Amino acid sequence: MPAPPLDDRIRSRTGIIATLGPATIMPGVLKQVVEAGCRIFRLNFSHGDLEDHRRNIRDVRALEAEMDIPLALMCDLPGPKIRVIEVAGDGIDVEVGEEVFFDRDQSSPCVRIEQEPPVLGCTWTGIVDCVKPGDRVLINDGAVRLLATEVSDGRLQCRVTTGGLITSHKGVNLPDSELDIVVPTPRDMELVAWAIKNDVDLVAMSFVRSPEEIERIRSIMQDNIDGTGHERPLPIIAKIEVPPAVASAEEIIAAADGVMVARGDLGVEMDLAQVPIIQKRLISIARKLDRPCIVATQMLQSMVDAPVPTRAEASDVANAIFDGADAVMLSGETAIGRYPVLAVETMQRIAHESEAWLDSSDMVCCDPVDDSDDQAVDDTHALVAGIHSAARSVRAKCIVVFSEWGTWSRLISRGIDSLPIVAYTPRQSVVRQMLLCRGVIPELMEVVPDEAILSRDAQHRLADVGWIDEGDAIIVVLGRPLKHDNHSVRITVHRFGDGGRA
Structure with missing residues (x-):
């Protein structure tokens, strides 16, 4: 390996x-x-x-x-991202107080006709049904702001409150409206x-x-x-x-x-x-x-x-x-x-x-995780707290964990200590997924090890890259998949070079 x-x-x-x-x-x-x-x-x-x-x-x-x-x-x-449909040319510039319409049937590129309010189309035609007078309509992350004033004949009429340029495919946000949209789309x-x-x-x-x-x-x-x-x-x-x-x-x-x-x-x-x-x-x-x-x-x-x-x-x-x-x-x-x-x-x-x-500075990145009223969660947090307590007591250089599905590495990474967590798993997909957990260094171990094999391999590999020296301690954690009513993990302390275990 x-x-x-x-x-x-x-x-x-x-x-x-x-x-x-x-x-x-x-x-x-x-x-x-x-x-x-x-x-x-x-x-x-x-x-x-x-x-x-x-x-x-x-x-x-x-x-x-x-x-x-x-x-x-x-x-x-x-x-369900709502967007303006195609707008002809360089876009349509609207000014404060001007009227703008959204038309349910507008499908061709939106073109501004002189002396007439602009008519826009939308990727979601339900905008005409769900937006009510008084609701805000925000375009391009709120750079252009409209206020709905009337709905009739398949059209939503709005008044511009913040002007700007409306171009093709810009996002439309409707923060005040209850949207009849199914998620996932x-x-x-x-x-x-x-x-x-x-x-x-x-x-x-x-x-x-x-x-x-x-x-x-x-x-x-x-x-x-x-x-x-x-x-x-x-x-x-x-x-x-x-x-x-x-x-x-x-x-x-x-x-x-x-x-x-x-x-x-x-x-x-x-x-x-x-x-x-x-x-x-x-x-x-x-x-x-x-x-x-x-x-x-x-x-x-x-x-x-x-x-x-x-x-x-x-x-x-x-x-x-x-x-x-x-x-x-x-x-x-x-x-x-x-x-x-x-x-x-x-x-x-x-x-x-x-x-x-x-x-x-001995600061912590966040407050300690609060206890939960759920007894099962409390049991797991107690085990994780024990792992971190042991690591602090022996001044461990790192925590080594075999985590088949990444669960124990994720739970241990919730702690406030800054120790690196070297996490082994036999699944390549889990190696990649564990990259998301703070402080976890995931590694592939194709066989499921016992505690002695995991400790021996981890110590030699960590020594090879200069992470640990003679006499340094590491915490080795072997957990089994969490069950609804049974939470257990084996925690051992190993010191490099003397074969010892605390």
């Missing part, structure tokens, strides 16, 4: 996710992005076709084999069935509003799992980006396998001043429920065009890490930006410095 990748000694504990796009398909860029510290790549299914995504998957897997470093792929489903269902058959590791679900929607996606994957090589559905990351999801956050996160704080639409759908508070709350809930959390959107947005981020952006990344995020995500910075490699290097540097400050 190969030794743990040397770069994992200096790579930040916080994961970095890079969105694939035109900027990353340039020769050599993808490899440089990995060398800069990225281990998870996002496939944005809102853009590109399946052939583009198939090529990106092929390129990432080829690079994974070449560099002998596990790399995860996360597909991001488009969800038919397109989501097609794409998730395609993803599980095409070597994707994680699924991000957009515009989630209820835990039942999570279960629908999981059921679709289960129905399409035969012949894929997967034994269970892919982990689902719930994107919290609309008010109903914020209201039901705890139930949604409990139903999902992870959560993404999707601040783009969240900042449009809700008061911008509330977004930082919502972010902290979502990270806290995720930690309480033992789910990994991603913070996303505009983290280093200025680096789309500039080689250096703003000071506010650097602080934004650091504060997400201080709050306990497992991963931070780059979107346009790596998909279409001029400096994709530099953006990853910058995020890696901010993460590394933030974590170093936490370690040196």
